[in-house]
Amino acid sequence: MNYTPKMLKDYLANLGEKSFKQTQIYEWLYQKKVYDFDKFSNVSKTLQEHLKQDFNLDFIKIEQVLEGPLVKKFLFRLLDGEKIEAVLMEHDYGLSVCVSSQVGCNMGCRFCESGRLKKVRNLETYEIVEQIILIEEYIKMRISHVVVMGIGEPFDNYNNIINFVTIINDAKGLAIGSRHITISTCGLVPKIKEFMTLDWQVNLAISLHAPTNEIRNKIMPVNQVYSLDILIDTIKEYIAKTNRRVTIEYVMLNMVNDKEEDAEALAKLLKGMNVYVNLIPYNETAHIEFKRSSKERIDKFFNILKKHKINVTIRKEFGGNIKAACGQLRSESD
Ligand code: SAH
Numbered sequence: 001m002n003y004t005p006k007m008l009k010d011y012l013a014n015l016g017e018k019s020f021k022q023t024q025i026y027e028w029l030y031q032k033k034v035y036d037f038d039k040f041s042n043v044s045k046t047l048q049e050h051l052k053q054d055f056n057l058d059f060i061k062i063e064q065v066l067e068g069p070l071v072k073k074f075l076f077r078l079l080d081g082e083k084i085e086a087v088l089m090e091h092d093y094g095l096s097v098c099v100s101s102q103v104g105c106n107m108g109c110r111f112c113e114s115g116r117l118k119k120v121r122n123l124e125t126y127e128i129v130e131q132i133i134l135i136e137e138y139i140k141m142r143i144s145h146v147v148v149m150g151i152g153e154p155f156d157n158y159n160n161i162i163n164f165v166t167i168i169n170d171a172k173g174l175a176i177g178s179r180h181i182t183i184s185t186c187g188l189v190p191k192i193k194e195f196m197t198l199d200w201q202v203n204l205a206i207s208l209h210a211p212t213n214e215i216r217n218k219i220m221p222v223n224q225v226y227s228l229d230i231l232i233d234t235i236k237e238y239i240a241k242t243n244r245r246v247t248i249e250y251v252m253l254n255m256v257n258d259k260e261e262d263a264e265a266l267a268k269l270l271k272g273m274n275v276y277v278n279l280i281p282y283n284e285t286a287h288i289e290f291k292r293s294s295k296e297r298i299d300k301f302f303n304i305l306k307k308h309k310i311n312v313t314i315r316k317e318f319g320g321n322i323k324a325a326c327g328q329l330r331s332e333s334d
Pocket of ligand 1: 112154280284328
């Protein structure tokens with residue numbers, strides 16, 4: 001179902017139903033996992049008929065599961081035949097799922113596999129929620145953390161992502177805490193501004209990947225629309241408004257953005273900001289010419305940031321052998 005609690009309450013009000021019916025419907029769907037309106041025993045026959053007419057409870061389907069150490073990649077078939085992927089990761093702090101937000105992606109980041117396919121369409125809210133429900137059902141365990149870092153640009157599907165987060169965060173929905181949810185964007189400035197007005201506790205991650213316009217223009221076409229300076233100002237505004245620390249993602253591309261001077265420039269750019277930098281070892285793919293930085297180059301970069309007192313970590317790697325790693329997801333299986 002695509003409806004947030006508020007949307008469902010409005011729908012019920014229109015039918016002259018009491019608003020507490022909303023929590024009962026959510027309990028059936030998200031807690032008892034009953035997907036047949038006829039079985040909603042505390043709901044009147046009349047309301048059941050309305051629900052049947054107005055909502056479709058058909059699920060997307062798991063088509064394939066690939067398993068690696070501490071990681072599983074799920075390929076889903078959507079009702080219209082399109083395909084998307086999500087990845088489950090076992091961390092020491094819990095189970096996290098990386099969900100897709102679109103079929104394909106229009107951002108065209110040069111180093112990313114998902115971006116090689118143009119966007120086919122946005123995912124609907126229920127298609128994002130069901131990735132989590134189906135994975136929970138498959139592993140018979142609760143998911144504690146969600147990252148919107150799969151195929152697609154979440155802020156290019158803004159309303160559905162906001163509704164998705166509202167549903168999974170709701171106490172009668174999937175009850176996943178705001179601080180356990182992370183949305184990652186390549187830097188769609190107007191949407192970051194809109195997002196900050198919500199004043200949520202959800203984590204924001206920015207795919208920065210370069211310390212100068214010169215480099216960023218070469219690898220991320222979005223930079224030609226929202227340049228680095230505007231993006232950094234927006235992140236500063238976001239931090240001031242929400243008081244939340246922002247994650248800066250930085251994929252390490254050999255000889256492209258991993259030089260010592262790049263680390264120095266990045267440290268200068270981020271100086272004094274409440275951010276934490278996540279260096280991502282690049283996952284090479286067959287069709288793309290970029291190469292992964294060596295361990296020595298990553299360590300050197302890391303140490304320069306440290307020296308400048310920037311919070312920095314190197315991302316733990318998952319899923320390389322089953323092509324479930326960052327940037328390796330695509331909407332068509334190979
Ligand atoms: N569109 C959003 C969500 C995708 S998140 C965004 O850009 O933030 C996926 C993250 O993995 C992004 O930071 C992306 O830049 C990074 N990435 C893409 N291709 C990669 C690759 N081959 N290796 C490592 N990271 C990659």
